[in-house]
Amino acid sequence: MGKEDNNNSTPERKVVSLDDYRERIGSPELEKQRLISEAASREPDEAQKLRSFVEPEAEVEKIAKSWMKRLRGLQETSTRINRLFYGLQESTEEMGALFEYVSGRLGHSLCRTLYLDFLRLMSGAREISYEIREKLYMHARERKMPLLRVLALQSQSYSTTEAPHPSLVADFASMDPELHEVSLGRRKALARTASMDLVQRLSRDPDPRVIQILLCHPKLTEKELIKIASRRPASPAALSEVIHHERWGARPSVQEAIALNPYSPAGLAAALLPMLPSKVRKQVLTGLNAQPLVRAVAEALEGDSSSLDTMLNR
Numbered sequence: 001m002g003k004e005d006n007n008n009s010t011p012e013r014k015v016v017s018l019d020d021y022r023e024r025i026g027s028p029e030l031e032k033q034r035l036i037s038e039a040a041s042r043e044p045d046e047a048q049k050l051r052s053f054v055e056p057e058a059e060v061e062k063i064a065k066s067w068m069k070r071l072r073g074l075q076e077t078s079t080r081i082n083r084l085f086y087g088l089q090e091s092t093e094e095m096g097a098l099f100e101y102v103s104g105r106l107g108h109s110l111c112r113t114l115y116l117d118f119l120r121l122m123s124g125a126r127e128i129s130y131e132i133r134e135k136l137y138m139h140a141r142e143r144k145m146p147l148l149r150v151l152a153l154q155s156q157s158y159s160t161t162e163a164p165h166p167s168l169v170a171d172f173a174s175m176d177p178e179l180h181e182v183s184l185g186r187r188k189a190l191a192r193t194a195s196m197d198l199v200q201r202l203s204r205d206p207d208p209r210v211i212q213i214l215l216c217h218p219k220l221t222e223k224e225l226i227k228i229a230s231r232r233p234a235s236p237a238a239l240s241e242v243i244h245h246e247r248w249g250a251r252p253s254v255q256e257a258i259a260l261n262p263y264s265p266a267g268l269a270a271a272l273l274p275m276l277p278s279k280v281r282k283q284v285l286t287g288l289n290a291q292p293l294v295r296a297v298a299e300a301l302e303g304d305s306s307s308l309d310t311m312l313n314r
Helices: 002-008 018-025 028-042 044-054 056-072 077-090 092-103 109-125 130-142 146-152 166-175 184-193 196-202 208-214 222-230 236-244 252-260 266-275 278-286 292-301 306-313
Strands: none
Touching: 056 077, 056 092, 056 109, 077 092, 077 109, 077 130, 092 109, 092 130, 092 146, 109 146, 109 236, 109 266, 130 146, 146 266, 146 292, 146 306, 184 196, 184 208, 196 208, 208 236, 222 236, 222 252, 236 252, 236 266, 252 266, 252 278, 266 292, 278 292, 292 306
């Protein structure tokens, strides 16, 4: 009978004050910490995953600032890009967090620099495998980062080793028949030592290998470079070379010209738009020749993401 009484006895209840109860149920942070502590006691890796889930914004900031400390001291653009490249091999999630953080703070000089480094990396500075791009794309999709999805899809088919399109060659021949008759090797040599008059003529060259060399010419001015970046028709590879140049690619006027040029690689032009003033982005919306992807990103930056969502989710 005593045993039966014990089985049916009411469990002992701990009395909790009303104030204490309100504090417990009214504090999401306490609940988060409780879940994380319980996970940590079972498995540290599980706790880290849970921490990333319940505190996504804090975790993104923590990861991004850690990477920014590592990258801040690297003065050479190529060195930073290489570090970002190896970072992608180590963890696409951490690189995604860094991109998410810097892309939302482009008014900050270091964030702007790292955003441009990331853009250059994803648009051909280093060859990124399909598997890495796919992982980055899925991370961007999960975190709702359309610009990163655009960059993950960015084609890397534009190469300086490829001959320019015949239509561009014909256009160059009509503008400068004398220089057109000069061999590629000779034009490349001239691009290193040319006079100012010849620099202006070579700036119309359709071959990206000539433009790549000309970008380092000491007599090349921003005025001439804007002509290169704005020329239509133009070689997509040559326009990519302009953005990839350490000095010229960081100039706002050059970024604007590349973004507005309908012959620029679509992913590259679209990714440049957040770096431009709103009034410049609106030129994409009012222009007639904008590529569909570039126009969709411009609309999204102005508050209407319907076209971009349709493009990315079809």
